[in-house]
Amino acid sequence: AVATLATDRALLLLGVPGTAKSWVSEHLAGAIMGNSTLIVQCTAGTDENQIRYGWNYAQLLAKGPSQEALVPTPLYRAMQEGKLCRLEELTRMGSDVQDTLITVLSEKMMPVPELNTSIYAQRGFNIIATANNRDKGVNELSSALKRRFNVVVLPLPGDMAEEVSIVSRRVGEMAGGLDLPVPKNVGEEIARVLTIFRELRSGATADGKVTLKTPSGSLSTAEAIATVISGLSQAAWFDDGKFHAEGLAPSLVGAIVKDPVQDKVVLEEYLETVLKKRSDYAGYYAALNAAI
Numbered sequence: 001a002v003a004t005l006a007t008d009r010a011l012l013l014l015g016v017p018g019t020a021k022s023w024v025s026e027h028l029a030g031a032i033m034g035n036s037t038l039i040v041q042c043t044a045g046t047d048e049n050q051i052r053y054g055w056n057y058a059q060l061l062a063k064g065p066s067q068e069a070l071v072p073t074p075l076y077r078a079m080q081e082g083k084l085c086r087l088e089e090l091t092r093m094g095s096d097v098q099d100t101l102i103t104v105l106s107e108k109m110m111p112v113p114e115l116n117t118s119i120y121a122q123r124g125f126n127i128i129a130t131a132n133n134r135d136k137g138v139n140e141l142s143s144a145l146k147r148r149f150n151v152v153v154l155p156l157p158g159d160m161a162e163e164v165s166i167v168s169r170r171v172g173e174m175a176g177g178l179d180l181p182v183p184k185n186v187g188e189e190i191a192r193v194l195t196i197f198r199e200l201r202s203g204a205t206a207d208g209k210v211t212l213k214t215p216s217g218s219l220s221t222a223e224a225i226a227t228v229i230s231g232l233s234q235a236a237w238f239d240d241g242k243f244h245a246e247g248l249a250p251s252l253v254g255a256i257v258k259d260p261v262q263d264k265v266v267l268e269e270y271l272e273t274v275l276k277k278r279s280d281y282a283g284y285y286a287a288l289n290a291a292i
Helices: 021-033 057-063 074-081 101-107 160-177 186-202 221-238 245-256 262-273 279-291
Strands: 010-015 039-041 053-055 070-072 084-088 109-112 117-120 126-132 149-153
Touching: 010 021, 021 084, 021 126, 039 074, 053 057, 070 074, 074 084, 074 109, 074 117, 101 109, 101 126, 160 186, 160 221, 186 221, 186 245, 186 262, 186 279, 221 245, 245 262, 245 279, 262 279
Parallel strands: 010 126, 010 149, 039 084, 084 126
Antiparallel strands: 053 070, 109 117
């Protein structure tokens, strides 16, 4: 990613929801430019005016098209100032709007036909885009646009120990910021939560002996962090500091059951075929059954 941004190639961070694409994008822009706020949040309703430039319609009606009436977008300002622009959720935009970036990326130039002129990007300008490759509402990037990006795929952690380390570190940082005490057993509970997440998202138990249905959500590392932080908050404010399955269960159900019909069946089957047979998960079996 850093090597890409040292060239004139744009960077596309690709992955499933919850793989820290936005986090990486923000920190890269902040570290390189000292400014990560030139950002366009792409949605299904994003149009060309929000990508290229817009107009102050009062000035436009009074004086006609002029530089004073033009309203620069974050992308426009990044080109003018030679900075990095972040495009969040690029695949949320329609394909026709996405393709307005082709000229910007290939020629580092944006035409302004209303003023019979163009703006040319200053040295240092580049784009960091993020995109989901598995989600509802995703619009495929055209081959013409895709080949103008260097793509870095951010996968979910492949190793259990690595994921436990990531979640433990981030939970510790967030708990400190929120003034939440961290009980001694937090490491054990993180490992249990992640075991549940990893088995459900992979569609098989850790030993590979039982095949499972997978829920509709991604059950990402980010969701595991949010689940544990929610459990710590519950423990601190309502359970006398006791961090246990009962406090984690509502957040676990919220992370797993995105579709109230389909995902509930998936979770119920997992409870009966897997957790019920594990003595060290007895608390989770009871708490999750009560929560759903």
